[in-house]
Amino acid sequence: xxxxxxxxxxxxxxxxxxxxxxxxxxxxxxxxxxxxxxxxxxxxxxxxxxxxxxxxxxxxxxxxxxxxxxxxxxxxxxxxxxxxxxxxxxxxxxxxxxxxxxxxxxxxxxxxxxxxxxxxxxxxxxxxxxxxxxxxxxxxxxxxxxxxxxxxxxxxxxxxxxxxxxxxxxxxxxxxxxxxxxxxxxxxxxxxxxxxxxxxxxxxxxxxxxxxxxxxxxxxxxxxxxxxxxxxxxxxxxxxxxxxxxxxxxxxxxxxxxxxxxxxxxxxxxxxxxxxxxxxxxxxxxxxxxxxxxxxxxxxxxxxxxxxxxxxxxxxxxxxxxxxxx
Numbered sequence: 001x002x003x004x005x006x007x008x009x010x011x012x013x014x015x016x017x018x019x020x021x022x023x024x025x026x027x028x029x030x031x032x033x034x035x036x037x038x039x040x041x042x043x044x045x046x047x048x049x050x051x052x053x054x055x056x057x058x059x060x061x062x063x064x065x066x067x068x069x070x071x072x073x074x075x076x077x078x079x080x081x082x083x084x085x086x087x088x089x090x091x092x093x094x095x096x097x098x099x100x101x102x103x104x105x106x107x108x109x110x111x112x113x114x115x116x117x118x119x120x121x122x123x124x125x126x127x128x129x130x131x132x133x134x135x136x137x138x139x140x141x142x143x144x145x146x147x148x149x150x151x152x153x154x155x156x157x158x159x160x161x162x163x164x165x166x167x168x169x170x171x172x173x174x175x176x177x178x179x180x181x182x183x184x185x186x187x188x189x190x191x192x193x194x195x196x197x198x199x200x201x202x203x204x205x206x207x208x209x210x211x212x213x214x215x216x217x218x219x220x221x222x223x224x225x226x227x228x229x230x231x232x233x234x235x236x237x238x239x240x241x242x243x244x245x246x247x248x249x250x251x252x253x254x255x256x257x258x259x260x261x262x263x264x265x266x267x268x269x270x271x272x273x274x275x276x277x278x279x280x281x282x283x284x285x286x287x288x289x290x291x292x293x294x295x296x297x298x299x300x301x302x303x304x305x306x307x308x309x310x311x312x313x314x315x316x317x318x319x320x321x322x323x324x325x326x
Contacts, residue, residue: 012213019147026148027203029163030195031119031135032060034146035091037200038115038131039066040156041148044089048082052292053093055281056196075291076244089113096242096301097121097253103245123220123251126150136207138253139305140214143169143191145207163201168194180274219306220251226304226313230255233317237324239298254301259324265300267323273316275301
C-alpha cells in the first residue's frame with residue numbers, strides 16, 4: 001500500500017536512468033556480483049579473467065566456487081595466452097574507460113562466451129552478442145549499484161535478496177560537510193566493508209532512485225573535456241598513450257598516467273589528490289618483467305570526473321611537474 005503524508009523524503013529528479021531502453025537488464029548491487037551473475041547466464045563451467053584485474057572480482061568468484069583461469073596481456077592490452085574451451089567464459093575489461101565500443105566489440109567477436117567488464121566505462125554501449133557489466137558508483141555519487149545487459153539478463157534475479165544501502169550511505173552526505181577525510185572517510189569505510197561481505201543482491205531502491213535522477217549528459221561532457229585537458233598536459237611524460245582506442249563517443253573514468261617514479265603518488269596524496277595505484281597485490285604475484293606488474297606499480301589514475309574543471313586538472317599537473325623536478 002502506498003504511504004501518504006508524514007515527513008518529506010529526499011527528492012530527486014526522475015526519468016534519467018541509463019539502460020532503460022534495453023529490454024534485457026539486471027539491476028544488482030555490485031560490479032563483482034554482476035560479473036558472477038553474467039557468468040551464471042553463460043552457463044559456462046569456468047571463466048578466464050585477466051591478471052590485471054581488481055582482486056575483489058577474483059575473491060567474489062572464488063567465494064562462489066567458480067573455476068578461474070588467467071591470461072596475460074601485451075603492452076597494447078591485447079590478450080596473449082587466452083585459449084578458452086567452448087564451455088568456458090572470457091572476461092574482457094575496458095580499462096580506465098578509454099576503450100571505444102568498436103575496440104571492445106573487435107575483442108569480443110574472437111570468443112564464444114564473452115562478458116565485457118565496462119565497470120570503468122559506464123557510458124560505453126552494451127556489446128552485441130555478449131553480457132556487458134557496469135558499475136554505477138565509479139561515475140555517479142551512489143553507495144553501490146551495478147547493471148548486466150544482455151540476452152535474458154534478468155534471469156535468476158528474482159532469486160536474489162533485496163539490497164538496502166541507506167544504512168551505510170551517509171558518507172555521500174558527510175563528504176559535502178566534512179570532506180573525504182576524517183568522518184567522511186570513516187563513513188565510507190563502513191559502506192566498503194558492507195559491500196565486501198555482501199552476496200549478490202538486487203539493486204537497492206535508494207541507489208535506483210539516485211541513478212534515475214543523475215545528470216548523465218553533464219557527466220559525459222565534463223569527463224571528456226577534462227580528459228582532453230589532462231592528455232594535453234601529461235602526454236609528453238606519459239609512458240602509455242591512453243587515446244589509442246578512443247573515439248568521439250568514449251567517456252573515460254580517469255586519465256591513466258604512467259610515470260616510472262615511485263615517490264610521485266605520495267606527493268599527490270600530500271596535495272590531497274586522493275587516488276592510488278590500482279591493484280597493488282599484482283606486484284607481489286607477478287614478476288617485474290610482466291606488463292601487469294609494471295602497470296600496477298606505476299599507473300596513477302588522474303581524477304577527471306564531472307566535479308572538476310580545467311583549473312583542477314592544471315593544479316594536479318603542477319604537482320606532478322614539481323615532483324618530477326625534485
